[in-house]
Each structure stands twice: as structure tokens, then as C-alpha cells.
Amino acid sequence: MKTETRKEEIINTAAKLFKEKGYSAVTMRDLATAMGMKAASLYNHINSKQDILKAIIISIAEEFTNGMTTIINSEVSNIDKLKKIVALHVNITSRNTNGMASLNNDWMHLEDQLEYYLQLRDEYETNFLNVIKKGISSSEIRQSNPEIIMFSMLTTLRSLYLWIPKKEDLNANDLAKSLSEVLIDGINI
Amino acid sequence: MKTETRKEEIINTAAKLFKEKGYSAVTMRDLATAMGMKAASLYNHINSKQDILKAIIISIAEEFTNGMTTIINSEVSNIDKLKKIVALHVNITSRNTNGMASLNNDWMHLEDQLEYYLQLRDEYETNFLNVIKKGISSSEIRQSNPEIIMFSMLTTLRSLYLWIPKKEDLNANDLAKSLSEVLIDGINI
């Protein structure tokens, strides 16, 4: 019950392949080859291809939900909440760039868990938008279309998985700081 | 030779399906059903599934290349060049949101044309980055990491295909203006 390493190895390898070609284009034989085994052997560890995708995406989505809840409930300014959101994305993405690719690109291939995923995403975006709206109301944030601000921030943050692996020299803290500078100080009053 | 409408219908329908599920997950039978015909009949109009993807992606990529060339050669400030780049994305994306989805998500499934596509993308990003760097040198743009600025702008612009269809009420000019406000006035000095 403690060392589920083989299963996790498979899931991590799958995430890497999914990042390169997408869920649908990766076959169980591709995955098996990458693991150095035969396709049928994978089923000693996992139940189905779909279960792999579920394991990758849902755990990350829940990390975001939990992170957002903590931020929402923290007693700081709305600008500082936005900075925490930036750091949350940098943090989660740094630890699992491959998984983030699946979350971004293959969520629609979720079957049983699709509805749940969409619910989490919806709530997340609602919370995000509320921080921005409150920031505008309280004059922390420049008067501007809050949806465009969120869209701009969120798409940038969602694309971090593409960018972080190319900039290994930049550590997470520095990146979060630079990103906040570009994303937030721009809209800051 | 003038009215290639049937072929174009197939390509546009394919782009719509590719947007929803991705190139690999869309079968020729899916496409045929969406067109109201049998899979084999598609081949009276197109050569292969791969050719459809090529037709979708390469034409858009070349539009971007041409647009960027015009902008680079125009005699305006670097900030105004950035605003023109924003407008270029809004314009191309508005006219073909489905195709933009394929360009963003399925370019890696290009076969013969993959190298060519990557070359166009590389050049585009180099030009984009140069405008930002020059803008910083000439003190039009706030001193900041030019790559992060480009990354932030480009990922937002590349995600427009997700956003434009949801905001039909906003016309292209207004959207370009609002986006420039958020993306550029933030970094503007």
C-alpha cells in the first residue's frame, strides 16, 4: 500500500507521451514500449487507458481547487491573492509539467469524470473572476474588462507547462515574481 | 476549378470536429457522418486525412507570416507594432476559430509539412521578440524580461480561439482594443 511506484511510473510515462502526441494518438503499445514491457503487462497495474487519464487529470484539478480555496480564504488584498494564484500555477506546473499538458489538452477525453472536471474548472474560474472584480471595486485594479483580464492571465498560466521546461535555469520563485510583474503590475493601479 | 466548395466544406467540417476532439480522435467515418455521406466518398474530394490537416494549418500559418512581415516593415512605433500584432491575431482567429484550434493543438500531427510549419513558427516568434526587445531599448516598453512578455502575450493570443466564440457580442475591433489595453498598456511606460 505504500510503494505504488510501478503504477505511478506508468502514469508518469503516460503523461509524458500524452504531452507529446495527445491522449488519442498514444497507444497502449506505445506506452508499453516506453516502459520496456508488453502492452498486456500494463494491465497488471492499471485498469484501463481511461483510468490513466483520469489519474493524471483529476488529481491536478483537485490540487488547483484546494489551492484556490486557501487563497480565497486568506486575509490579504486582492492583488496579493492574484499573486498567490500566479504562484499556485507556477508551483503545480513546475512539479508536473506533463500532467498539466493532459489537463489542458485532453480533458475532453475524460469519460465518467468529465462532468466532475468541468464542475471544478467552472468553480475555479468563478473564484478567479471574483478576485478580479473585487479588486476593481476596491480600486486595487485598473478599471478594465474583468473577463479579459482573467482570460489573459489564465491562458498564460495554463500555458506554463510549455514554457517551464525550456527555462530550467529560472527557479519557481523567480518565475512567479517575473510573471506577476508582467501580468499584474500591468493592471495594477 | 473556381468553385471548390465541396472540398472546402469538408475541410471546414473537419476543422470543427478537430477542435472538439483533436485530429487523432476524429475518424474519417466521423467526418463523413458530419458531412452526411460515407467515408469512402470523402476521397472523391480529398487525398487523405493528413492532407486535410495540412490544408487547415499551413494556410493559417502563412497568413500569420505574411501579416507579421507587413507589420515588421511598417513605419510605426514598436508599441504600435504590438497593437497591430494583437489585431492580426484577433482578425485571423475571428475568421477561422476552428482552424486556429488545429493549429494550436494538432500541429505535431503534421507529417511532411511539420518542418516547414516549425520554421514559420520560429520565424514568427523571433520577429515578435525583436519588436519587444526594440521597444525596451527605445524605452517604449517597461524594462522587463522580454521573453516573459512575449510568452504572456502570445499564449493569450493563441488562446483567442477559445474565447471569441463565447463572446459573439464583442466585435473584432473592440476586442483588439480591449486586449491591447490589458496586454500592452500594462507593459507600456
Place this chain on the structure above:
DNA sequence: TTACCAAACTAACAAGTGTTAGTTGAAAAT
């Protein structure tokens, strides 16, 4: 030793894949 168990294997399946060949009926061109 014996029994057990995790984790690999081979073989096979039914269904689905992109694509080709050849055919048909209707419309357009001659």
C-alpha cells in the same frame, strides 16, 4: 521444500482504422 504472489509474458479477440477499387445514377457537355 512448498506455497504464494507480483509482474512479466504469449496469444488472441472483436471492433475500429484509413484507404482503395470498382460501380451507379444524375447532370452537363458534346
Place this chain on the structure above:
DNA sequence: ATTTTCAACTAACACTTGTTAGTTTGGTAA
């Protein structure tokens, strides 16, 4: 009136897909 062209069709192909069943192997516990 005849031929050609267009755009659909049926049938089939060779291959790939996710997955299951049953077997083998090597190490660990009894």
C-alpha cells in the same frame, strides 16, 4: 442522343486498437 464528368455508393483490404485469458518466472514467506 451520346458521352463525359461529378459525387455519391458498396464492399473490401490490411492493419491497428484496447483489452482479456491463461501462463510463466523469479523472489519471498511459510
